[in-house]
Amino acid sequence: MIIVSDTSPISNLAAIGQLHLLQQLYGTVMIPVAVYQEILNSGATDPATLAVKNLDWIQVKSVSNLSWLKTFQSNLDPGEAEAIVLAMELNADRLIVDERRGRQKAIQSGIKVIGLLGILLASKKQGLIAEVKPLLDALIVHGFWIRNELYAELLKLSEECDRD
Numbered sequence: 793m794i795i796v797s798d799t800s801p802i803s804n805l806a807a808i809g810q811l812h813l814l815q816q817l818y819g820t821v822m823i824p825v826a827v828y829q830e831i832l833n834s835g836a837t838d839p840a841t842l843a844v845k846n847l848d849w850i851q852v853k854s855v856s857n858l859s860w861l862k863t864f865q866s867n868l869d870p871g872e873a874e875a876i877v878l879a880m881e882l883n884a885d886r887l888i889v890d891e892r893r894g895r896q897k898a899i900q901s902g903i904k905v906i907g908l909l910g911i912l913l914a915s916k917k918q919g920l921i922a923e924v925k926p927l928l929d930a931l932i933v934h935g936f937w938i939r940n941e942l943y944a945e946l947l948k949l950s951e952e953c954d955r956d
Contacts, residue, residue, distance in 0.1 A: 796879040797888040799830040799871045801908045806839035808930040813915045824874035828852045924950040
């Protein structure tokens with residue numbers, strides 16, 4: 793299975809100590825150079841920076857189709873644009889991306905997407921985590937924004953809706 797990720801899912805999972813979920817779900821995760829640079833720019837002691845420097849299952853790949861890249865760079869940030877192009881070049885099974893515009897452009901390009909919240913639900917379904925709620929709460933503490941309605945829907949989907 794070929795999986796490509798944008799910056800924010802890696803950064804957010806690393807921030808709450810759950811980056812290993814990506815490896816458990818998918819094995820190897822590919823990131824483009826721009827995503828690698830965005831993660832490194834978050835600081836030497838940032839959990840995501842330490843992860844991409846030290847984990848061999850996160851692999852950095854360069855994109856080669858510069859015309860595709862130019863098309864996507866006109867309305868996406870560099871990491872998202874390169875992640876979409878890399879997913880296209882590798883014929884990836886999934887692109888992990890959270891930002892709405894990036895998701896829309898990827899879907900329009902025929903790429904299957906999953907976001908951080910989908911990763912948490914898949915992890916619960918596969919028995920990798922016991923509960924989604926504590927991880928959602930930890931993400932929120934670390935600055936991840938989620939609508940109240942979506943939060944409630946995720947708890948319902950994870951069969952945790954009756955809990956406080």
